[in-house]
Amino acid sequence: MFLHGTSKINSKGHLEIGGCDVTDLAQEFGTPLYIVDEALVRQRAREFMEAFRTTGLRHQVAYASKAFCVMAMCRVAEEEGMSLDVVSDGELYTALQAGFPAERIHFHGNNKTPEEIVMALDAGIGCFVVDNFDELHLLNALAADKGKRVNVLLRITPGVEAHTHDYISTGQQDSKFGFDLGNGTAFTAIETAIGLSSLKVLGVHSHIGSQIFEVEGFRMAVEKVAAFAVEIRDRLNHTFTVLNLGGGFGIRYVEGDQPLPVGVYVQAIADAVRTTCENANFALPEVWIEPGRSIIGDAGTTLYTVGTSKDIPGVRKYIAVDGGMTDNPRPALYESKYEAVLANRANDTLNELVSVAGKCCESGDMLIWDLKLPAVQSGDLLAVFCTGAYNYAMASNYNRIRRPAVVFVKDGKADLVVARETYHNIVGNDIIPQRLQKEAVSK
Structure with a gap:
């Protein structure tokens, strides 16, 4: 098992990131949940800044915000002395709302x-x-x-x-x-x-x-x-x-x-x-x-709750989680590969080969093929590593699934930086024309 940054397995056999037990994070914030190891983000930023200082060249290191753009991330980038690369009015607006210095923004x-x-x-x-x-x-x-x-x-x-x-x-x-x-x-x-x-x-x-x-x-x-x-x-x-x-x-x-x-x-x-x-x-x-990816990618982990399973003898066993291509479209787009663990039973023996399916009504909604895990039970927590880049950034509402919350973890504290979408968010921009209102239809 390869663990990034501050991640470790604690005495309870649970995955811990930034000093926070992820089973506690699941209880407090729900799943799916994006977890960002803030210390690792800052470490990666400092590695780039220090590497350039060593060369003696004049330089700017601009965080490519398309990888993951939220106001809290813009604040971290600014504090670490980085510039910022944006590619849309939405990313620009996010940066400006976060108070990022405009003169350090590249469009x-x-x-x-x-x-x-x-x-x-x-x-x-x-x-x-x-x-x-x-x-x-x-x-x-x-x-x-x-x-x-x-x-x-x-x-x-x-x-x-x-x-x-x-x-x-x-x-x-x-x-x-x-x-x-x-x-x-x-x-x-x-x-x-x-x-x-x-x-x-x-x-x-x-x-x-x-x-x-x-x-x-x-x-x-x-x-x-x-x-x-x-x-x-x-x-x-x-x-x-x-x-x-x-x-x-x-x-x-x-x-x-x-x-x-x-x-x-x-x-x-x-x-x-x-x-x-x-x-x-x-x-x-x-x-x-x-x-971009090299700043935020391996600092991100997505936490899911396992739901159903399907065992096809002689073929494969599927386990399904409460997220999927809506929060991580990269496997469907690029055939991207990931590693994962059962976050609540990380020390248990790996005795089962499974494939991790998402919950979307789409046969291509597969997160990981052929993953070794302990015997998986409904309610287990699955942590998928290295999901910091192009996961939240590319998330969608396909099947009208709500996008997950995002938390930054550091020194044993978890801060909510993006709230989980609500049902109101899902329908908030919908408009029913007058001719389709119930009273109009009934006439």
Whole structure:
């Protein structure tokens, strides 16, 4: 059994996270329940910050809030000295409501609406990451209307394919994101942006994928991006002051996953930037990165209550929990793998092979295939590890299931940071037209 962060098995044989017995958390907050190990979140953030301080490079570490965006997480990111990457008006609003400094917010997205851009301009965010020509001209016009000159990075696709799932590989040429480096589009975009009076081009952004376990892809991306920066300097007499290398740093989900220490990723990026720039006599830029999953992923655990079971002799045994693809769609989307334990009987002998099904009316609602557990009983608590990233963030109300609560645990205390949805939340935005009101139907 591999336990992350402050997780341990206590004297009662119960899983404990952040000094809190999860059986007590289930009684107080119900299940399904997202549990976040706050100490581990802060540890991961500090690992990135310290790794960059060691390199001596000017830097920004921006938490990629798409992984998990709630106001409490924005507060933690700010306290740890991070910047913040947002990709929608909802994420931006969350950050602003949490009091996150607008000048440390970067706005991403391949289809920012005029309303979103205006909202970000009014907030005075620190930087827009521009994804296409339409946005380039729209942002310039909207900024000009407000008498502002805004900082921009242009997102480029460097032609580097990370060794990851096709749906989360983003740096290759055939991608919905960014300006292509290989066919000259990126050069044209930079040339255009430099000529727009309401935009200040700081540099470029690239992101090669997610859940990456090696450094070679990052090295290649740095070399291509830095070489492009040199080309822009030499041909357009414009010097980039920022290179943003995105995120994608992998975490351990299951046995066999072998992520590198944070310092190894950061040092590889720093060495590649330093070497490439020094060889080209290019002033060292400020380096930005955007870790998301690697900050929050392994700090999250989802706690479920086991309900029914179905044993098919000679085939498999299913156990069903009170959540599923509504709180964790990743297995259905990406065939993602997870590890889990019976949180209330963690020391019992593993003598049963089961598959964990969700409660949704969907045959694909499976959380884990072939998991070894003690003989499972209705009412047992199942804890699924490493669910901090893209679980709550991607949760839905399919089958009108209410989204779970979220608690931060630290030093023996549990703080509710997102309340469990109520039935009123489920129907709160529904409107019955007058013609469908009961009195209308009865006529």
